Amino acid sequence: MKIIGISSGLLAMLLLVGCSGPRTYIHPQADISYVKMVAVVPFTSSARDRQAGSKITELVINELLMAGKFDVVEPGEVKKAMQEMGLYKRGNGVDIDNASLKKLGEALKAQAVIIGDVREYDMIRAGQDSYPVVSVTLRLVDTDSGRIAGMVSHTGKGGPGPLFFSFGETHTLSQMAEKVCSQMVGSLIGKAY
Numbered sequence: 001m002k003i004i005g006i007s008s009g010l011l012a013m014l015l016l017v018g019c020s021g022p023r024t025y026i027h028p029q030a031d032i033s034y035v036k037m038v039a040v041v042p043f044t045s046s047a048r049d050r051q052a053g054s055k056i057t058e059l060v061i062n063e064l065l066m067a068g069k070f071d072v073v074e075p076g077e078v079k080k081a082m083q084e085m086g087l088y089k090r091g092n093g094v095d096i097d098n099a100s101l102k103k104l105g106e107a108l109k110a111q112a113v114i115i116g117d118v119r120e121y122d123m124i125r126a127g128q129d130s131y132p133v134v135s136v137t138l139r140l141v142d143t144d145s146g147r148i149a150g151m152v153s154h155t156g157k158g159g160p161g162p163l164f165f166s167f168g169e170t171h172t173l174s175q176m177a178e179k180v181c182s183q184m185v186g187s188l189i190g191k192a193y
Helices: 002-017 052-067 074-086 098-108 173-192
Strands: 025-026 039-042 112-126 129-142 148-157
Touching: 025 173, 039 052, 039 074, 039 098, 052 074, 052 129, 052 173, 074 098, 098 112, 098 148, 112 148, 112 173, 129 173, 148 173
Parallel strands: 039 112
Antiparallel strands: 025 148, 112 129, 129 148
16 A cells, blocks of 8 residues: 555655746736736747747737636738837837837837747657647837836747656647736736635
């Protein structure tokens, strides 16, 4: 009986070792409760897949809407306003200083802007199998002050768990990207409210 208890405890510990969640920071003086409208700036991508930024941007917008804490500015309106202000670079890159951030917020009637970067969005080899890895950082920036009100960073890796258990395995980039974005938005909102 004692061996079964020890084995169960060891198994539970090994399963938990493979689990890690988003790293989240909320500025100690930030009051996000006044934020009603958020603009999500197209994410940059330092990953090999240069389209990863637009893919993750869409997923973050979806997660924000499903969370129901903020209204989200239509992405086409964000892009249009950024182009008119000379802030949007086609491809990969967004230049926003505090003055431009404030103007963007006023133009879009948004109290905050979400800016992000996709660091990894790829399939990695593990023996004969391939598993997804997605790594994203996002910042919630107050458009009035330019202060980072919150930040979340998360890396999700698919594949078998400890000792090659296949329970809860994630095999596709799109599944992993959805998990990462859901966990990031959930963590940001959970810690902010």
